[in-house]
Amino acid sequence: QxxxxxxxxxxxxxxxxxxxxxxxxxxxIGSNTVNWYQQLPGTAPKLLIYYNDQRPSGVPxxxxxxxxxxxxxxxxxxxxxEDEADYYCAAWDDSLNGQVFGTGTKVTVL
Amino acid sequence: xxxxxxxxxxxxxxxETLSLTCTVSGGSISSDSYYWGGIRQPPGKGxxxxxxxxxxxxxxxxxxxxxRVTISxxxxxxxxxxxxxxxxxxxxxxxxxARRFRITKAFENWGQGTMVTVSS
Numbered sequence: 001q002x003x004x005x006x007x008x009x010x011x012x013x014x015x016x017x018x019x020x021x022x023x024x025x026x027x028x029i030g031s032n033t034v035n036w037y038q039q040l041p042g043t044a045p046k047l048l049i050y051y052n053d054q055r056p057s058g059v060p061x062x063x064x065x066x067x068x069x070x071x072x073x074x075x076x077x078x079x080x081x082e083d084e085a086d087y088y089c090a091a092w093d094d095s096l097n098g099q100v101f102g103t104g105t106k107v108t109v110l
Numbered sequence: 111x112x113x114x115x116x117x118x119x120x121x122x123x124x125x126e127t128l129s130l131t132c133t134v135s136g137g138s139i140s141s142d143s144y145y146w147g148g149i150r151q152p153p154g155k156g157x158x159x160x161x162x163x164x165x166x167x168x169x170x171x172x173x174x175x176x177x178r179v180t181i182s183x184x185x186x187x188x189x190x191x192x193x194x195x196x197x198x199x200x201x202x203x204x205x206x207x208a209r210r211f212r213i214t215k216a217f218e219n220w221g222q223g224t225m226v227t228v229s230s
Contacts, residue, residue, distance in 0.1 A: 002156055035216040037157075044206055044223050045149075045157065050216035088157055092215050098172050099147075099159040099215065 003028060004089050004102035011108040012079045020105045022072040022089035028100055032092040034072040036065055039086040048087070049074060076107070084109045112137040114207045114221035122201075122228050128194040132207030132221060139188045140165045145210040147217065148181065148192045150203040158203075162210060163190055197228045 005023040012018040022034065036049035047056055049065035052072065062077040072091075076083055089102035118130035132146065139146060147162035161171040163181045171179050175194070183190040194201060204225050208217040 002158075033214065035214065037217070044220040045217070046220070047216055047218050050211075050214045050218075054214075056218070090157075090217075096173055098170055099162070099210075101149075101157040101159060104156040 002103045003093060003096075003100045004091065006087075006089060006102040006105045008103070009106045009108065011110055012076075013110045014079055014081065016079050018076045018079055018083075018107060020074045020076075020087055020089075020107070022074070022102050024070050024072075024091060024100075026070060027095040028070075028091040028093040029067065029072055030070040031094055034065065034067050035090045036063075036072075036074045037088045037090065039088065041085070045088065079107075079109055081109045083107060112209065112219050114209065114219060116205060116207050116221045116224040118205075118224060118226065120225060120227060122197055122226060123230050124198055124228055125196055128192075128197050128201060128205075128226055128228070130192045130205055130207075130224065130226070132190050132192070134188045134190075134209075137209075139183060139190065140185045143212050145170075145212060146181075146183065146190045147208050147210050149206045149208055149217070149220075150201075151206070151223075152200075152203040160192065160194075160205075199228050202226065202228045 037045040038048045039045040052067040053065045093100045115133045145162040148160035180193045204223040206223045207221040209219040
């Protein structure tokens with residue numbers, strides 16, 4: 001039922017830059033801010049990016065977010081082994097009057 | 111530090127009602143800056159928002175679950191509860207409680223999650 005589309009997987013070697021896309025529509029990303037969550041294996045999701053590009057306290061600055069039109073992106077610079085996790089974008093949807101999550105992207109560190 | 115703890119039965123029979131309680135500690139559920147919500151994750155799948163509630167009782171529900179889900183708040187106990195009726199195997203999932211900042215709509219705090227299996 002996800003209305004935000006992400007690639008199912010992404011990978012890179014340690015130190016590389018990885019980018020994850022999140023595609024939505026005018027009723028969600030196009031008119032609201034985007035948040036990103038990191039879910040390490042076997043744990044609850046954790047807020048990684050809010051308001052499109054803001055990092056909560058404690059989140060390393062190698063994580064960055066951006067938004068343009070009805071799409072958003074999460075970039076991980078200087079990829080580290082501990083970044084291996086699932087990543088989800090999320091936004092409010094004005095048509096559904098509710099929160100929608102992306103399909104999720106599994107990041108693998110090679 | 112704010113913490114959320116889910117509690118409820120780990121096993122529910124088909125057609126019955128799933129009931130979960132989320133207990134908030136380290137902060138007040140009556141804060142006017144936050145909503146409180148439920149999110150679920152079927153095994154091996156992605157996240158699905160269930161619904162959210164404000165301390166005043168105002169609610170938002172996922173349209174795909176509307177009619178089956180009810181979220182209520184008990185400010186005296188610093189708890190909120192989630193009920194999902196007429197469950198089927200498709201409702202088997204890890205259920206999370208979370209706190210959402212009203213302005214950013216970001217879920218800033220999450221409980222550890224509780225696995226609920228629907229099976230006879």
